[in-house]
Structures are given as C-alpha cells and as structure tokens.
Amino acid sequence: RKEVEQDPGPFNVPEGATVAFNCTYSNSASQSFFWYRQDCRKEPKLLMSVYSSGNEDGRFTAQLNRASQYISLLIRDSKLSDSATYLCVVNLGGGYNKLIFGAGTRLAVHP
Amino acid sequence: NAGVTQTPKFRILKIGQSMTLQCAQDMNHNYMYWYRQDPGMGLKLIYYSVGAGITDKGEVPNGYNVSRSTTEYFPLRLELAAPSQTSVYFCASSRDIRGFGYTFGSGTRLTVV
Numbered sequence: 001r002k003e004v005e006q007d008p009g010p011f012n013v014p015e016g017a018t019v020a021f022n023c024t025y026s027n028s029a030s031q032s033f034f035w036y037r038q039d040c041r042k043e044p045k046l047l048m049s050v051y052s053s054g055n056e057d058g059r060f061t062a063q064l065n066r067a068s069q070y071i072s073l074l075i076r077d078s079k080l081s082d083s084a085t086y087l088c089v090v091n092l093g094g095g096y097n098k099l100i101f102g103a104g105t106r107l108a109v110h111p
Numbered sequence: 112n113a114g115v116t117q118t119p120k121f122r123i124l125k126i127g128q129s130m131t132l133q134c135a136q137d138m139n140h141n142y143m144y145w146y147r148q149d150p151g152m153g154l155k156l157i158y159y160s161v162g163a164g165i166t167d168k169g170e171v172p173n174g175y176n177v178s179r180s181t182t183e184y185f186p187l188r189l190e191l192a193a194p195s196q197t198s199v200y201f202c203a204s205s206r207d208i209r210g211f212g213y214t215f216g217s218g219t220r221l222t223v224v
Contacts (some may be wrong), residue, residue: 015143027151034212043215057142087153088175097142097205103153 001026004102006088012108016064017078023071023088023104033064034071038085038104047073047086078109113137117202117216124192124223132187133217134202140214141207143185145169145177147198148218154201159184161207191224 006023010059013019025033048055050062050071061074071088088102114203118133136143142164146154156169160179174196176188189196199220203213208217 036212041199041220043217044210044213045215049212087113097207097211097213098156098159101146101154103151 002102003027003092003100004088006102006105008103010106010108013078013111014110015078015080015109017109018074018076019078019107020075020085021073021107022036023073023102024092025069025071025088027092028066028069029093030069030090032091033069033071033091034079034091034099035062035071036061036087036089036101038054038087040084043052044087044101056059061079075107078107080109083107115150115201115202115204115214115216119219120217121220122222124221126192126194126223128192129188130192131191132200132202132221134185134187134216135161136185136202136214137183138204138205138214139182140204141182142205143179144203144205144213145175145185145187146201146203147156147196148201149169149198157187157200162214186207189221194223197223 035047036044037047038044050064054063059076063072085106086106087104115136144159145157155171158177160166202216205213
C-alpha cells in the first residue's frame with residue numbers, strides 16, 4: 001500500500017465549478033499535512049497546510065480527518081488558473097522533516 | 112532573496128557520462144533534499160541532509176552521491192549515467208522544524224541517451 005494515495009484524475013471541470021480532491025495516508029503516526037500545487041513542468045509550491053480544525057484560504061478549504069486518515073481539498077468557483085496537479089503531502093515526523101508526496105491529482109478547468 | 116537555485120535547467124547526457132547537479136539556498140536552512148520525479152509519478156527522495164557534513168540516503172539513492180560541505184550548497188553527483196536516470200530532479204530545503212513546508216528549486220530536466 002502506498003503511504004499517500006490520491007486519485008490521479010484528471011478532473012475536467014468548467015469554470016465556476018466546485019471540485020473536491022481526496023487523499024488517504026497509511027501511517028497513523030503522521031504529524032503534519034499539506035497540499036502542494038504543481039504546474040506543468042514546474043516545481044511544487046506549497047498551497048496550504050491542513051489542520052484537524054479545517055482551514056480556509058479564499059476559495060480553498062482543506063480538511064483533515066485523523067481517525068479515517070483522510071485529507072481533502074475543496075476548490076470553489078474554479079478558475080482557469082487553477083489548472084494544475086495537486087499533491088497531497090504528509091510529514092511522518094521522526095528524526096528529520098521528512099515529507100511523503102502523493103503522486104498528485106490533475107485538475108483541468110475549461111471555459 | 113533567491114530561495115533555492117538549481118543549475119543547469121536542462122541537460123542531455125550520454126550513457127556512462129557523469130555530471131553534478133548544483134543546488135544552492137540562501138535561506139540558511141539546515142535541511143536539504145534531492146528528489147526525482149518521473150513522468151506522471153510522485154516525488155521520490157534520493158538523498159537528504161540535516162546540516163553541513165551530514166547526509167543520508169532516501170528511498171532511491173543508487174547511482175547518486177551527495178556532499179554537504181556548507182549550509183548553502185548541496186550538489187548531487189550522477190556517476191555512470193543510465194537511461195533509467197532520465198527524470199526531473201528537484202532540490203528542496205526547509206527549516207529544521209518538523210512539519211515545516213519545503214521550498215523547491217525550479218528543477219533540472221535530465222535526459223540520458
């Protein structure tokens with residue numbers, strides 16, 4: 001079983017749609033969680049951290065369910081510029097700041 | 112503030128050649144990492160370093176070597192390049208605090224022919 005699993009997509013949605021990405025992780029000792037965004041042929045960039053209480057940044061909402069080992073990202077009112085691959089990322093803790101990256105979910109927003 | 116700088120951006124190597132991928136950061140981060148990303152795949156950790164003079168293997172270290180003589184630089188050496196090493200290589204750094212996000216360089220796109 002992969003440590004971080006995501007639906008690879010692609011998710012093809014029209015502008016203005018709401019889209020949700022899900023992610024599961026296997027290690028219950030995981031300590032911190034992130035969503036990264038990666039544009040085609042570019043480096044990953046931190047989108048937001050994820051907390052059990054949920055957190056929101058504009059049109060983006062992230063949620064963590066530790067009991068189910070499940071992370072979600074909701075994007076409201078999708079824009080063309082949201083087209084990218086979204087990486088679910090988990091920190092296992094331990095001796096160094098080790099992040100485990102999911103393979104990513106590709107989003108394509110069309111007019 | 113440049114962040115993480117990688118050079119070169121692109122390189123074509125012939126089988127059996129060697130090269131060094133350069134990585135520099137100006138944020139005084141102790142932790143640095145090298146990842147490779149194959150098409151349609153996630154990032155795989157090659158090597159990491161928790162400070163100058165300290166390096167350790169990640170999940171795919173074979174065929175690579177690293178050194179960390181200063182906080183700023185973390186070069187990745189490919190010896191005897193093979194087609195399986197065709198990939199995009201990302202260097203990243205982070206503060207030495209668990210749970211802190213990484214800052215990535217813009218990547219080196221390597222093709223071995």
